[in-house]
Amino acid sequence: MSAPGRPKRVSSPGEAGAQRQEGSPANVPPGSQPQGAGAFDPAEVFRVFAMHRVDSAGFDAAVLAPGEDLRCVFFWGDDCFNCNLFKQAALLHRAPLLELGLTWFEANVYRDRALGLRFGLHGVPTFFLFRGGRRLGRITGWPGLPQFSQAVGRLRAPPAGGA
Numbered sequence: 001m002s003a004p005g006r007p008k009r010v011s012s013p014g015e016a017g018a019q020r021q022e023g024s025p026a027n028v029p030p031g032s033q034p035q036g037a038g039a040f041d042p043a044e045v046f047r048v049f050a051m052h053r054v055d056s057a058g059f060d061a062a063v064l065a066p067g068e069d070l071r072c073v074f075f076w077g078d079d080c081f082n083c084n085l086f087k088q089a090a091l092l093h094r095a096p097l098l099e100l101g102l103t104w105f106e107a108n109v110y111r112d113r114a115l116g117l118r119f120g121l122h123g124v125p126t127f128f129l130f131r132g133g134r135r136l137g138r139i140t141g142w143p144g145l146p147q148f149s150q151a152v153g154r155l156r157a158p159p160a161g162g163a
Contacts, residue, residue, distance in 0.1 A: 045087040048094055051106040056114045063105055064133040070155060072102040075119070075126040077110035083125045086142035093145050100152050102129075129155055 045051070051074065054062050063071055076083040090097055109116030109124060119128065127139040129152070136155050139148065 040084075040088060042084050042087045045090050046106055048091060049097070049102075049104045051104040054105045054107050054115075055112045056118070059107070059115060059118075063130055066133065067103075068132060069103045070101065070136075070152065071105060071130040072152075073105040073107060073128045073130070075107050075109050075116065075121055075124050075128070077108060077124045080110070080124055082123075082142065086125045089142060089145065096145060096149065100149060102152065131155075 046053075052062060054073065063073055074086075076086075107115055109121055116124075119126075123140065125142055127148075128135060129137045129139075137151065139151055142148070143151075
């Protein structure tokens with residue numbers, strides 16, 4: 001019931017359907033989540049990509065250990081909107097990301113500020129790539145699947161001049 005002297009608000013037919021669904025990100029249109037999908041669980045990305053949790057104390061032993069696998073460290077933070085955009089994109093594009101053959105690590109630098117300072121992070125998400133104990137590259141922000149895949153592909157390619 002509207003207050004006396006105030007006109008009653010009438011919604012347009014499409015207005016109710018245009019409202020954002022509870023639990024869906026602001027930039028994802030209602031109904032565009034996969035059918036049968038429950039609320040978005042940001043932690044699912046850690047399970048799907050078998051990400052190893054690292055912190056300041058164990059970073060070197062885990063990430064810089066000998067090995068020829070290409071290692072990607074996903075630096076993120078709690079309640080980080082852009083981090084959740086990556087997590088959602090990763091879940092939607094899991095097959096192509098898994099095909100990159102990365103060994104994944106994750107570090108919450110909101111909880112481990114020392115690790116964020118060590119790598120000079122000014123924002124998250126940020127991805128660092130390592131192989132054989134050497135840092136090969138850095139990707140700041142989630143650039144999208146094509147750009148991320150191209151960057152990883154360049155690191156997989158043999159160095160110019162042959163090796």
